[in-house]
Amino acid sequence: MGEPSLFSAFFGSVERVATESDPPAGVYLTVETIDQLWRMALPVGAIRDHPLANPFGPGSPSLEPLPLPPALVVAPERDVLHGHVWRYAARLREMGKPVELAEFAGEGHGFSVGPWSEARDELMRILKRFVNQGAALG
Incomplete structure (x- = not known):
């Protein structure tokens, strides 16, 4: 799998x-x-x-000239880092990079590694489709 998938991205x-x-109330x-x-x-x-x-950031090299592969970025709504994750996907999109943003209402940071839930099941469906699309293109 050559496409990056950011499940619990950690930006600042x-x-x-x-x-x-x-921050949302009650986040861990x-x-x-x-x-x-x-x-x-x-x-x-x-x-x-x-x-x-x-x-x-001001000292970061530009990602714009890089031929980045499609990226799947997961942004749980109740994640304190949601704003950073959302901004990362938006900036990639502004640069014309292929990016899919999957937002999950009511979920917190790391929900993908917790007990089974409807949101986690939906994430697995999205990931499977994303990987299969990349395999079909490659």
Whole structure:
């Protein structure tokens, strides 16, 4: 499978998106946890606009000239990172890159690895179709 599928994408930026500034109630992945994870994952002294956190940040190389394969981006509505994930898909689309955004109302970060649910079943249908379409093109 050559096509990227971003299930629980983890992006950030110095600028807070709406879902970070006003997070959904009762989410287990909080802004404080995300900030701690970035401090552990990024190089010492780096900020959330580092290219590893923000592929469209001021210091990130442009993705525009790259011939990117189609991407499936999953954006759970109740994910504190939803705004970043949605913005990632929108920016790829603006560049003319093939991207499919699958949004899941009422779901949180990592729902795809939790117990069975209708949303998880729907995600598997979307993933199967996405992979099969890519295999048919390749």
